[in-house]
Structures are given as C-alpha cells and as structure tokens.
Amino acid sequence: MxxxxxxxxxVAEEYDFVNTLLNDYSFFMNNLPVQTGRALDVxxxxxxxxxxxxxxxxxxxGxxxxxxxxxxxxxxxxxSNTTYLNMDAENLVLVGKFDFIVSRTTFHHLNDIPKVIRQLQTLLNDGGKLVILDNVSERETPPAYVYVAGAVIEFIPHIRKFGFRNAVRIFNHQTSRSWLEHVTSDKYKSEQQYHELYRRLLPDCRLQKMGWAMGIVWEKQ
Ligand SMILES: C[S@@+](CC[C@H](N)C(=O)[O-])C[C@H]1O[C@@H](n2cnc3c(N)ncnc32)[C@H](O)[C@@H]1O
Structure with missing residues (x-):
C-alpha cells in the first residue's frame, strides 16, 4: 500500500489536471439510485x-x-455537503449507511476484493446501488509502449479538443516516468476473471465492458 x-x-497534480479534462463519469451518472440521501466514493x-x-x-x-x-x-x-477522509478501502470505519457507493479505477489496487465487497454491501441501504468501474485487460500488465502509443495516437485529437498547451501537458503526464512506473506496476483482471469473480460475489450484478473499463452495477434488494 x-x-x-x-x-x-x-502524480496527484498532473493526474488531476488530466482527469479534469478527460473525465468521463457518465457511467455513474447513468446509474444513480432512486434514493439520494448519502453517497460514498471509494x-x-x-x-x-x-x-x-x-x-x-x-x-x-470521499x-x-x-x-x-x-x-x-x-x-x-x-x-458544503462533502467530506474527504484519509481511509483505507480495506479497513473502512464509517458511521451510517449509504444509498450509492461508487468506485472508479481503484479496485485493481485492492488486495482483498471479496472482503471490501462484503463490507460495502453492509454499508448500503436497501434499494441502494453499488457501482464500480475499473480497468479490464487481457494482458495483466500492459507494457509501457502501449501507454506511450496511446498518448501519441490521442495527441492530435487532444490538440483539437483542448488546445496545444493542454494537449502537451496531457502527453507529458501520460508518458512521464512516474506515471509509466505506476501503470506498469498495476495488475488488471481479464474480462473472464471479472465475470468469474463478480458473478460469485454479487450474483445478480450487471457487468458492462466499455473499452478499457469494466462497469459493475449491483442493487441491494
Ligand atoms: C486511478 S486513481 C482514481 C481516482 C478517482 N477515483 C478518479 O477516477 O479520478 C486511484 C485512487 O485510488 C486510491 N487508492 C488506492 N488504493 C486505495 C485504498 N486501499 N484505499 C483507498 N484509496 C485507495 C489512490 O490513492 C488513487 O487516488
């Protein structure tokens, strides 16, 4: 850890800069629960x-x-209605329950996903939703050149979308030594591993593959 x-x-500052521009959180927004009391982002x-x-x-x-x-x-x-806490997802200490629990590109960092899922299930109100989005890859750890190639391919589209200076900053982050060191130490699950794991942990969940990401939606009955 x-x-x-x-x-x-x-990488926090550059990660934030890039995600502010590239962010796509629509999977979560398209899966909001009916009850809108409390939400937790893991x-x-x-x-x-x-x-x-x-x-x-x-x-x-959060x-x-x-x-x-x-x-x-x-x-x-x-x-004013938000709180940030320094807390390990594997050792959650939270008071009360939630209507929506989300997690984006974090689960591949966890050691004991079954334990975390069990805890998140108990933290959900009835009718609440758990929505997870995380990397999926047929290669457990794609090599650095895959990320560099991706950054090169996206460079011109990013210039058109965000302007030259921003596109250069995105490119520099995505090909930086610290970012490449990070992503080449990540370990991702394959599509089949997702299906095996989450069908076991959350039998009635919905799995949706979206390019590099796998989305999981589970509703507590
Ligand atoms: C790729 S970032 C995603 C951040 C954010 N969810 C987003 O989509 O912009 C992964 C985040 O998970 C956090 N993280 C990794 N392991 C964690 C753990 N055991 N408990 C809580 N957070 C963790 C990292 O610090 C990092 O901020």
Missing part, C-alpha cells in the same frame, strides 16, 4: 466524482489513502 500512496502522491482521488455527486445527494463522503489527492480535492472540490 505504501508504494501506491507514494505513486499517487507523486478511492475518490482528487474529488471529481464526489463533486459531481454532490449535486445529486444530500451528503457525499475516502482515499493519498494525502496529495485529498489535498487537491479539499482545495478544489469541497461543496
């Missing part, structure tokens, strides 16, 4: 999703283990 904390502390990073959810829920809590990420979240995205 210390390595993950260190890696995210190191591995909230710099608070982009917490901020979006704050317009839909009475209260939103937890993360990276102080640098949480610092950006607190400074840039702290509406």
């Amino acid at each position: 210390q390595t993950t904390i260190h890696q995210f502390n190191r 591995g909230c990073g710099s608070g982009i999703l917490v901020n979006e959810l704050s317009a839909h829920f009475g209260e939103v809590i 937890i993360d283990i990276s102080d640098e990420m949480l610092e950006i979240a607190t400074v840039k995205r702290q509406p």
